[in-house]
Amino acid sequence: MPEQLAFTIEVFMNGLMAGVLYALVALGFVLIYKASGIFNYAQGVMALFAALTLVGIMEGQVPFSHLINAILGTEVHHFGWHVPAFLAIVLTMVVMIVLAYCVQRFVFRYLVGQEPIILFMATIGLAYFLEGVGDLMWGSEIKTLDVGLPQGINVWIDEFTFEATGYGFFIDNLDIVASIVAAILVIGLVMFAQYTKQGRAMRAVADDHQAALSVGVSLNFIWILVWSLAGFVALVAGIMWGAKSGVQFSLSLIALKALPVLMLGGFTSIPGAIVGGLIIGVGEKLFEFLIGAPFLGGATENWFAYMLALVFLVFRPQGLFGEKIIERV
Amino acid sequence: MKYKLGTLAVAGLMAASPVMADLVFPSLSYRTGPYAAGGIPFADGYADYFTLLNERDGGIGGETIRVPECETAYNTEKGVECYESTKGEGALVYQPLSTGITYQLIPKVTADDISMLTSGLGRTSAKDGNTFSHVFNFPANYWDGASVAVKHIMEQEGGDLSGKKIALVYHNSAYGKEPIRTLQELSEKHGFELKEVPVDHPGQEQKSQWLQIRRDKPDYVIMYGWGVMNQVAVQEAANIRFPMDKFIGIWWSGSENDVLAAGAKADGYKALTFHNVGSDYPLYDDLKTHVVDAGKAAGAGDQVGSVLYNRGIYAAMLVAEAARTAQEIHGVTDISSGQMRDGMEQLEITEEKMAALGLPDFGPEFSVSCENHGGEGFVAVTQWDATAKEWNLVSDFMQSDQDVIQPLIDEDASAYATENAIEGNC
Numbered sequence: 001m002p003e004q005l006a007f008t009i010e011v012f013m014n015g016l017m018a019g020v021l022y023a024l025v026a027l028g029f030v031l032i033y034k035a036s037g038i039f040n041y042a043q044g045v046m047a048l049f050a051a052l053t054l055v056g057i058m059e060g061q062v063p064f065s066h067l068i069n070a071i072l073g074t075e076v077h078h079f080g081w082h083v084p085a086f087l088a089i090v091l092t093m094v095v096m097i098v099l100a101y102c103v104q105r106f107v108f109r110y111l112v113g114q115e116p117i118i119l120f121m122a123t124i125g126l127a128y129f130l131e132g133v134g135d136l137m138w139g140s141e142i143k144t145l146d147v148g149l150p151q152g153i154n155v156w157i158d159e160f161t162f163e164a165t166g167y168g169f170f171i172d173n174l175d176i177v178a179s180i181v182a183a184i185l186v187i188g189l190v191m192f193a194q195y196t197k198q199g200r201a202m203r204a205v206a207d208d209h210q211a212a213l214s215v216g217v218s219l220n221f222i223w224i225l226v227w228s229l230a231g232f233v234a235l236v237a238g239i240m241w242g243a244k245s246g247v248q249f250s251l252s253l254i255a256l257k258a259l260p261v262l263m264l265g266g267f268t269s270i271p272g273a274i275v276g277g278l279i280i281g282v283g284e285k286l287f288e289f290l291i292g293a294p295f296l297g298g299a300t301e302n303w304f305a306y307m308l309a310l311v312f313l314v315f316r317p318q319g320l321f322g323e324k325i326i327e328r329v
Numbered sequence: 330m331k332y333k334l335g336t337l338a339v340a341g342l343m344a345a346s347p348v349m350a351d352l353v354f355p356s357l358s359y360r361t362g363p364y365a366a367g368g369i370p371f372a373d374g375y376a377d378y379f380t381l382l383n384e385r386d387g388g389i390g391g392e393t394i395r396v397p398e399c400e401t402a403y404n405t406e407k408g409v410e411c412y413e414s415t416k417g418e419g420a421l422v423y424q425p426l427s428t429g430i431t432y433q434l435i436p437k438v439t440a441d442d443i444s445m446l447t448s449g450l451g452r453t454s455a456k457d458g459n460t461f462s463h464v465f466n467f468p469a470n471y472w473d474g475a476s477v478a479v480k481h482i483m484e485q486e487g488g489d490l491s492g493k494k495i496a497l498v499y500h501n502s503a504y505g506k507e508p509i510r511t512l513q514e515l516s517e518k519h520g521f522e523l524k525e526v527p528v529d530h531p532g533q534e535q536k537s538q539w540l541q542i543r544r545d546k547p548d549y550v551i552m553y554g555w556g557v558m559n560q561v562a563v564q565e566a567a568n569i570r571f572p573m574d575k576f577i578g579i580w581w582s583g584s585e586n587d588v589l590a591a592g593a594k595a596d597g598y599k600a601l602t603f604h605n606v607g608s609d610y611p612l613y614d615d616l617k618t619h620v621v622d623a624g625k626a627a628g629a630g631d632q633v634g635s636v637l638y639n640r641g642i643y644a645a646m647l648v649a650e651a652a653r654t655a656q657e658i659h660g661v662t663d664i665s666s667g668q669m670r671d672g673m674e675q676l677e678i679t680e681e682k683m684a685a686l687g688l689p690d691f692g693p694e695f696s697v698s699c700e701n702h703g704g705e706g707f708v709a710v711t712q713w714d715a716t717a718k719e720w721n722l723v724s725d726f727m728q729s730d731q732d733v734i735q736p737l738i739d740e741d742a743s744a745y746a747t748e749n750a751i752e753g754n755c
Contacts, residue, residue, distance in 0.1 A: 007544055010540065011540060013539070014536050014537075014540060017536075018534060018536055021534075056609060066629060069629070073624075077629075132361075135361060135365070140360065140361070140365035140366055140369055141369070141586070142364050142366045142560065142586045142589065142590060144589055144590050144592065145590075146592070150381070151564070152567065152568045152570075152594070153566065153568055153569065153570065170540060170543055170568075170569060172536075172568055240648060241533065244533075244561055244564055245533060245557050245560045245561045245564065246560050246586075246589065246590030247363075248363070248366055248560070248586075249362060249363045249365060249366070250363035250364075250531045250533065250556055250557040251533075251557075252363075253363065253531050253533065253557075257385060257533075257534065284537075285536065287539055288537040289537065289540075289541075292537075293526075293537070293541060297530045298501075298525070298526060298527045298538075299501040299527035299528060301529060301534070301537060302529045302530075312679065
C-alpha cells in the first residue's frame with residue numbers, strides 16, 4: 001500500500017475515534033435541549049465536576065477540606081480509605097442525581113415559561129457556580145484518574161496492519177474503549193426513550209410539555225431525570241477525557257469541542273450527535289493532515305470544525321438530524 | 330449625622346490609603362481557572378518566602394514586607410486590573426506569571442516607574458535594558474531555553490546534529506512561537522532539520538500532532554506548552570512510544586503537574602529549568618519552622634519543594650535581594666519603586682550569596698547591568714523519575730548560544746525602540 005494512502009487511512013480512523021469522544025460531550029447537550037429547550041452551557045463543567053467527584057471519592061478525599069481546615073483549624077484531608085472504581089462511579093452518579101435535583105429545585109423551577117435566553121443565562125451562572133464549588137470541594141490541583149482503562153497503542157492493530165499493508169496503524173486503546181462505551185450509551189439511551197414509561201414521558205415533554213402536563217406527566221420529575229441522564233453522560237465524558245489529561249479545570253473546555261458537533265448533528269437528535277461527532281472528527285483530522293499541516297502551518301482543527309459546521313448550516317439550518325421548525329402565519 | 334458621616338469618611342480614607350511603611354511586593358496570582366494548578370504553587374512559594382523573611386528576620390533591612398495578592402485567573406484584562414488596583418499601595422515590583430499580562434504591563438510599568446521581573450517568560454528582548462528600562466527577565470529567557478535544549482541534544486549526540494530531525498511542539502500562541510526564530514537559526518548553524526508542530530489552545534486533543542510525529546520520526550522533540558497541553562502531550566508521546574529521554578520541555582512544561590497524569594510512562598521525560606529542584610536546602614528547614622509549622626503558609630503546605638513552588642521561592646528571593654541591594658545603594662530601608670529599579674539593575678547573584686541565604690546551588694550565578702537585564706542565560710536540564718515521583722537535575726547550568734541569541738535580541742529590541750520612539754536608558 002502506498003505510504004500516503006496508509007497514512008490517510010490511519011488519520012481517518014483516528015478521526016472517527018476522536019469524533020466519538022466529541023459526541024460523548026455533545027450527547028449531554030442534546031438530552032437537556034431535547035427535553036427542556038435549554039442549551040446547557042454548564043455541560044462541560046458538569047463533566048469536570050463529575051470527574052472531580054469521582055477522583056475525590058476514589059481517593060477518599062474529604063470534600064471542602066481546605067474550607068473546613070481554614071475555619072476549624074484542623075488538618076483533615078483524607079478519610080484514609082480508597083474506594084474501588086465501580087463503587088466510586090455509582091456514588092458519583094448519586095451525587096450527580098442530587099445535583100440534578102438541586103438544579104431543578106433551586107434554579108429552573110422558578111424559570112418555567114421564561115425565554116430561552118433567560119434559561120441559557122441561568123446555565124452560564126450554573127457553570128461558574130459549579131466550577132467554584134468543584135474547586136472548593138476537591139481543590140484545584142491536577143488529579144490522576146485511573147479507573148483501569150487501557151491506554152496506548154493497540155498492539156494487535158499495529159501488528160495486523162503492518163503485516164497487511166507494511167505500515168502499522170496507531171489506534172489508542174482508550175479510543176477503542178470510548179467507542180464501545182459510546183455505542184452502549186447511545187443504544188441504552190435510545191432504548192430508554194423508546195421502551196420505558198419514563199422514556200416515553202420524557203419524549204412527551206420534549207414534544208409538548210403542556211400537553212404532557214395535561215395527561216399527568218410530572219414536569220419536575222422528567223426534568224430531574226433528564227438532568228440526571230445528562231449528569232451520567234457528563235461523568236462518562238469526564239472519565240474518558242480525564243483519563244487522557246488528568247482531571248483538571250480545563251476539562252470544562254471540552255464543551256467547545258461539542259458545539260460544532262451540535263451545529264452539524266442538530267440539537268435534538270441523539271444519533272445526530274454521534275454522526276455529527278464522527279463527521280467533525282474525521283473532517284478536522286483529514287483537513288489537518290492533507291491541507292492544514294502541509295500548506296497552512298498546522299493547528300487548523302479548532303477553526304476547521306466550526307467552518308465545517310457552518311457550511312452544513314447553510315444547507316440544513318436545523319442540522320443533519322434536527323427537527324425542522326415550520327412556522328405558519 | 331455629620332459626625333457619623335465624618336467618621337465614615339475618615340474610615341474610608343484610612344481603608345483606601347496605602348500603608349507606606351512596608352515594602353510592597355504585589356502578587357498577581359491565579360488560584361482559579363484552567364491554569365490554577367500551575368498558579369497556586371508559584372503563588373504559595375512567592376508568599377511563603379516573604380512570610381519567612383518577616384517572621385525570621387523582621388523583613389528586609391528591618392522593613393516589614395507586605396504581599397497583597399490579586400487574582401487574575403490567568404486572564405490578561407484581570408491582570409491589568411490587578412496591576413492598576415495594587416500599584417498605588419507602594420508596589421515595588423511585579424512578577425506576572427503570564428506572557429499576556431507582561432506584554433500589557435510593559436508600557437504601564439515604564440510610565441509608573443515600577444519594575445517588572447519576568448523570569449523565563451514574557452518578551453525575550455526585554456533583556457535589552459537600554460530599551461526596556463523597567464523590565465527584567467533574568468536569569469534566563471525563552472530563547473536561552475531553546476538554545477540550551479539544542480546544546481543538550483548535541484551533547485547526547487556526541488556534538489554533531491547534522492542530518493538529525495528535531496520537532497518543536499508548541500502552544501499556538503505568542504508564547505509558544507517565541508523559540509521558532511532561535512531554533513531556525515540554530516538549525517542553520519548546526520545542520521539539523523526543524524519540524525514545527527503547533528497545538529491550538531487549550532491542547533486537549535493532540536492526536537493529529539502526535540500522528541504526524543509518529544510518521545516523521547524526529548530524533549528529538551522540544552515542547553513549549555502550558556496547562557493541559559503538557560499533560561496530553563506527555564500522554565500522547567507515551568502512547569506512540571516516543572522515547573521520553575528524547576522529549577524535552579521548556580520550564581513551563583516541566584512540573585509535577587505535567588507528568589503525574591501519565592504515571593510510569595512519563596519516566597525519563599526531560600525539562601529545562603533555571604533553578605534547582607527538590608527541598609533539600611537549609612532554607613526549607615527555616616520555612617518549615619517559621620512558616621509551615623507555624624500555620625502561616627499561604628497554602629496547605631503540601632506544595633513545598635514542588636517545581637513551581639520552588640520557582641515562586643526563587644522569584645521572591647531574587648526581588649528580595651534586589652530590594653536589599655537598593656537599600657544598600659541608597660542608604661535607606663524604606664525604598665521607593667524608583668530605588669527598587671536601581672537595585673534590580675545592580676543585582677548580583679553569586680554562589681556565596683545563595684549559600685548564605687540557605688539556597689546553595691539553587692540557581693545560576695548572574696549579574697544584571699543597565700544594558701543587560703537578563704543575566705547570562707544559564708539553563709539546566711531536569712529529568713522525571715516516575716518511580717520516586719521527583720525531578721532530578723541531570724546537567725550543569727549551561728550557557729545558551731549568545732552568538733545566535735544576542736543579535737536576535739538586538740534586532741527585536743531595536744524594532745521596539747523605533748516603534749515606541751525610545752531613545753535609550755543607558
